[in-house]
Amino acid sequence: MIKQQVSDDQTTAPVKLWKVSVSPHIKSSESVEKIMWTVVACLMPPLILSVFVFGIQTLFITAVSVVSCVVVEAVSQKALGRRVTIKDGSAVLTGLLLAFVIPPGVSPLLPILAAIFAIYIGKHLLGGIGYNFFNPALLGRAFLLASFPVAMTSAWLSPVEGFGIFSYLGTSIDAISTATPLAVMKEQGLAAFTEAFGSGAGLYTSFFLGWRPGCIGETSGLLLLLGGGYLLYRKYITYHIPVSILGTIAVLTWVFGGETYFRGDPLLALVTGGAILGAFFMATDYVTSPTTKISQIVYGICIGALTVLIRLKGGYPEGICYAILLMNPLSTVLDSWFKPKRFAPPQGGAE
C-alpha cells in the first residue's frame, strides 16, 4: 500500500507532495565548518608550544582574541540583520590567527580592539564571509601595528627557562622585553645576531623547533609545517601558494640578503619571522587568495618578493603581513587574468 502522507481531512486538503529540488541531490561530506575546524585543529600544536616557550599568558591572550572575535562576529551579524554563523568556525580561526601574529607580551586589551576592527570593519562591513578582500587576522595585526607601534614592536619575550611557564606572570614587560631575530639582524647587523642567538646547525634547529623570540604562533616552523602538511594531505590547500611564497623568499634572500650578492642565508630567512605561518595559514585563506593554479603561483611569488623587499629595504623587520595584505585585493584581478582552461573552444559556426 502507498503510505504517502495525506493530511487528516482527506476530502478537501491537497495531498502532501514530496520534496523537490534541483540536482544534484547528494553532496560531498565536506563543509565550510569542517574545513575551518580542521584548520583550527592544525593550529593547536603551535599554540600549546607557545605556552612552553613564552609562558602561560599566551593562552590567555589567545583566549581573549578568540572570544572577542566570536562575540564581535555574532554582534555584527545581528546588527546587520544576517544569519549568525559563529558555529562555522571562521571567527574562531580568525581569533586564533590574530593571536598568533601578536607579540606574547602585549596587553590583553589589544586583541579585543583588533577583533573589532578585523571582524566588524574588515569582514562584515565588506559583506561578510566570502566578500572580505583582506585577511581579517592580518588586518587586525596591521591595525595594532599602526595604533600601538611600541607595544607591537617591543613586547617580545625570550623563551622561558626550562618549564617555567609562569615566570612572566606579574612582571613588567619593559623589564624583560627582548628583540626578535629579524629585528636584531636588521638594526644591529649579523655580528650582533650571531652574538645573541648563536650560529650554525644549533641555531637552525632551535629556531625551527620554536625556541626564539617572536609572535605567539609563528616561532615553530616544524609544528606549522606539520599542520600545513596535514592540510595539504586533506587537500584543503594545495602546494602552489606556500611553495611559491617560501621559494621566492629563499631565492631572493639568497641573492640580495647578504653582504654581497648571492651571500644571503635562505634557510635562516625561512625559519625566522612568520614566513611559514604566513605561507601555509594566512596566504592560503580561501576568501582572500586566488583560485586558479597559475594565479596562485603568481600571487605567491609576489608575496614572497614583497616580503623580502620589506625585510631588506622597508621600515619593519618582518614583511609578510603587509605583503599578504597588499596582494589580497589583487587575487580577484589575478583570477580574471588567468582563467581556467576551457574544455574546447567553439568551432566557427559548428552547430
Next chain:
Amino acid sequence: MPVCRRGTPIESQDTESMLTFPKGGAHPPEFKEQTAGLSIEVMPVPDELELILGQHIGAPCTPTVARKEEINEGALVGEVKRGLGVPLHSPVTGKIKAIGTSAHPMRVTAPSLTIGVDHEADPVQYPEQDWQSFDGSELLQKVNDAGIIGVGGAGFPTHVKLNPPAGSPVDILLLNGAECEPYITSDHRQMLEHAAEIVGGAGIILKILGINECYIGIESNKQDAIKVMTAAAEQASTGDCSIKIETLQVKYPQGSEKQLIQAITGRKVPAMALPSAVGVVVQNVSTAKAIYDGVVYGKPLYEKVVTIAGKGINKPANLLLKVGTRIKDIVDYLGGLEPGLSKIIMGGPMMGFAVSSLDIPITKTTSAILFLTEDEIDTSPHSQCIRCGWCLEACPMGLEPKEIGIYVEANRAEDTEPFGVFDCFECGSCAYVCPAKRPLVQFVRLAKMKAKRP
C-alpha cells in the same frame, strides 16, 4: 593511492591502464551494491498506463488514435508530423481511456494518453528477421519506425544521430556503458544479461553509419559486465568490423558524451558542436539493445529496464517496465515505501529530477527511480561562496561555477556568458564538491535563461 578529490578514494584502481577524461570530475559514493546483483525482473502490467506524448527532445507526438479506440501491443498511437521526433507505440493491448494531461517531472503537466490494459490479450509475438539482408537506409528507417531515442537520459531521436550531416564524416562508434551515476545499475544488468543483443545492435549501427570501428566504454566497477561484453564482442568482431571493450576509471561524469569521447578517442568536441564534428557517434548500450530489438524483431521501443533503489523503497529491484507505468504501481509492486523517505528522484542522484507526486509515469528515458531517505540526500542550507575554488577543479568543462553563482545572486545573470555558462551540461560535480553547499546547478540554469547565447 590516487585520491579523487572531494569524494571517496578510488581504491584498487589500476589508474594507469584505465581510460578517463583528464580534467575535473568527482567520485561520489557508488551505492550500486543495492541492485547490482539483482537480475532484471519483469513487472506485471498494471491496470492502466499513462503514456506521455512528448517522450523525447523535440516536438511531442500527435495522437493517431481516438478515445475508446481498441489498440494492440506495439500499435502506433502517436507520431510527429513536423520537426524532430519519433513515433510512439502502445506498450499494451487495451483501450484508450482518455487523451488528456499527465503529471510530468519537469513540465509539471504534459499531454498524454491513458490506456486501460486488457489483461486477457495474448502477448504479441515478434518474428526474428535477418538484419544482414537490409541495407543502411532500410535499417535507419527501421530504427525510426521503432520509435527509438537515446534511452540513457537525453532522449535524442536515434535515427537523427545515426544520420550525421554530410560535412562531418564519422569513423568511430562509441557505446556508452559507463553508467557513472550512483545507484543506477540498469545498464549494468542489460550488459550482463543481453550482451549479445547489445553487440548485435552495435553491428547494426556500424552498418548504418558505413564504418567498422566500435568501442564500448565500461567503468571498472563492473568487472563482470566487462568480462561478458568482451566475450560477446570477440564473437561478433569478424572480418572487417571491430568491436572493442575499453575499461574506464570510475569517475563522475565519465558517461557524459564529451568526456567519454575524450577518454576513449582523445578527441575534443568543440563547444556548441555535436560529436559528429570530430567523427564520433555515441549511443548508450541500452539504446543499442533497443536498436537490436527494433531491427531484428521489429519490436518498437515501449519497454524499459529501470533501477528502483534507495533506502526509501521496501524492495529494491531492476524492473522491466512498460513505458507509461506510474510510480505508484511500481511502489505497490515492490512492497511500499519505507519510513524516512524524503525525495523521489527520476534518474540518478547527480542529474535526476526530484518528483513531487507518485502519479508520474516513466518514459523511454527513465533509467532509475530512487527513493532516498533523509540520511541519503543533502538538504542543508547553503551559505555564501567562500571562493575556495573547488568547483573550478571539479568542473570537467573548465568553467567557473563560483562566479556564475555570485553573479546570479547579485542579479547579474545576463553577464555570465564569459564564464562559459552555455558550455555547462549540468553534471553537478561543482555543486557536489561545494563545501558551502551552494546550488550551483540551479544558478547555472537561472543564468542560462537570462544570459544571451554567443
